[in-house]
Amino acid sequence: MVFKRFFERRADAAAERAPTPLEPEVQEESADEASAVEEGDAEWTDAIDWRARANAVLPTGASTGSKRAEALYGRADAHGPTHFLRANGCHVVDADEREYIDCTMALGSVALGYAEPRVTQAVIAAVGAGNVSGLSGVREVLVAERLCDVIPCAERVQFLKSGAEAMSAAIRIARTHTGRDVVVGAGYFGWHDWSSDAAGVPAATRADFRRVPFDDVPALERAVDAADGALAAIVLEPVVERLPSPEWIARARALCDRTGAVLVFDEIKTGFRLRTGGYQEIAGVTPDLAAFGKALANGFPLAAVVGRDGVMDAAARTWISSTLASEDAALAAAQAVLDWHEEADICDALARAGREMRACVDAAIAASGIAGVRTEGLDPMWFLRFDDPAHETRFLELAARGGALFKRGAYNYASVAHDDDVVRELEGIASEAFVRLRDELARG
Numbered sequence: 001m002v003f004k005r006f007f008e009r010r011a012d013a014a015a016e017r018a019p020t021p022l023e024p025e026v027q028e029e030s031a032d033e034a035s036a037v038e039e040g041d042a043e044w045t046d047a048i049d050w051r052a053r054a055n056a057v058l059p060t061g062a063s064t065g066s067k068r069a070e071a072l073y074g075r076a077d078a079h080g081p082t083h084f085l086r087a088n089g090c091h092v093v094d095a096d097e098r099e100y101i102d103c104t105m106a107l108g109s110v111a112l113g114y115a116e117p118r119v120t121q122a123v124i125a126a127v128g129a130g131n132v133s134g135l136s137g138v139r140e141v142l143v144a145e146r147l148c149d150v151i152p153c154a155e156r157v158q159f160l161k162s163g164a165e166a167m168s169a170a171i172r173i174a175r176t177h178t179g180r181d182v183v184v185g186a187g188y189f190g191w192h193d194w195s196s197d198a199a200g201v202p203a204a205t206r207a208d209f210r211r212v213p214f215d216d217v218p219a220l221e222r223a224v225d226a227a228d229g230a231l232a233a234i235v236l237e238p239v240v241e242r243l244p245s246p247e248w249i250a251r252a253r254a255l256c257d258r259t260g261a262v263l264v265f266d267e268i269k270t271g272f273r274l275r276t277g278g279y280q281e282i283a284g285v286t287p288d289l290a291a292f293g294k295a296l297a298n299g300f301p302l303a304a305v306v307g308r309d310g311v312m313d314a315a316a317r318t319w320i321s322s323t324l325a326s327e328d329a330a331l332a333a334a335q336a337v338l339d340w341h342e343e344a345d346i347c348d349a350l351a352r353a354g355r356e357m358r359a360c361v362d363a364a365i366a367a368s369g370i371a372g373v374r375t376e377g378l379d380p381m382w383f384l385r386f387d388d389p390a391h392e393t394r395f396l397e398l399a400a401r402g403g404a405l406f407k408r409g410a411y412n413y414a415s416v417a418h419d420d421d422v423v424r425e426l427e428g429i430a431s432e433a434f435v436r437l438r439d440e441l442a443r444g
Helices: 002-006 008-017 031-040 050-057 069-073 117-128 138-150 163-178 203-207 217-230 246-259 309-317 328-343 346-368 389-402 420-443
Strands: 084-088 091-094 099-102 156-160 182-186 209-211 231-236 262-266 289-292 303-307 373-378 381-386
Touching: 069 389, 099 420, 117 328, 138 156, 138 303, 138 328, 156 163, 156 309, 163 182, 163 231, 163 262, 163 289, 163 303, 163 309, 182 217, 203 209, 209 217, 217 231, 217 246, 231 246, 246 262, 303 309, 328 346, 346 373, 346 381, 346 420, 373 389, 381 389, 389 420
Parallel strands: 182 209, 182 231, 231 262, 262 289
Antiparallel strands: 084 091, 091 099, 156 303, 289 303, 373 381
């Protein structure tokens, strides 16, 4: 299994700490049952219709947009699970006690595996000791110090609870530091007003954010020139489905240096996954500010803005505050995550696990002979690219029926819990789903 690959030198400790994946039940499907499923997917008629109940009380059906049925599968009426009861390792059990191999890993927020023992024990201890009070906890200082040790740009740290919050705080700091308003950006930075074009965002707010295409150096230069002396920051999601060209990152750094603007990296997806310290470790280009989240606390709600002293000091000249930003449970989870990264090459393990996941899906595609689908992206965060969105939706339904949850679009995230046995099982599920999809398409 994947854990063994980097714990050979700590075999006894690893055996105690590694999560034990749940064993999926294997049930034979009769010809009559298979026929009934193909005709109507009848087994997805839940004893309790959680989707309907959610839609009755939640205005969008799910508080996280990417967990809405239409986001999960491509259609609101698609056949597949939308609610879970528990998760362990890389397995999820849905509301009807069906078990799945999960390739989404909570949208990338879980890298060590669900309910990873050391993280769980650390959180339980923190909760048992009282996870919040009217004073700051010492763990806030301890985790901040450790982040400064592992993230290239980090000299100061401000904690928050979500990636969107962290990015908003980074922009507030950049605008305070420069005394300017305009932000040029490439990527997705969350739902907050400063970078959103959704309904309800004031036109004046939208005007101060200038979006440019990813990895388009001429477009970036034009946007910076158009901002003239009003440029506060260039903000980049450094990886969008692929690594950027070296020229993209280097030019962004040079433009910020020339104009006095702040260079901000959104490392929410890349931190503690591509490298512990994020993409900036790979690029050799250091931003002034960066935001981290997701795998930072292995699924517990924690995010951080980190950066250079001279820029982060602006946080004291504005107002950035959240009641539970430094609550102890999530910080305890982050401590456990940092421990793992200190003791083992977690990011290398994620890359190898992702490479094996992709290889098994590539093999399934090749064996089925189906056209119009391929794997793309980086090994730790890869995805399936379908030429036809309807084919993608149907594959996701068929894969779920077989016992695997794949992400629609970007990304499928590897975890260290995706061991060799899981990968072999995943290949079988993907193969069957692709074959069924191929046959359905052939029948018209």
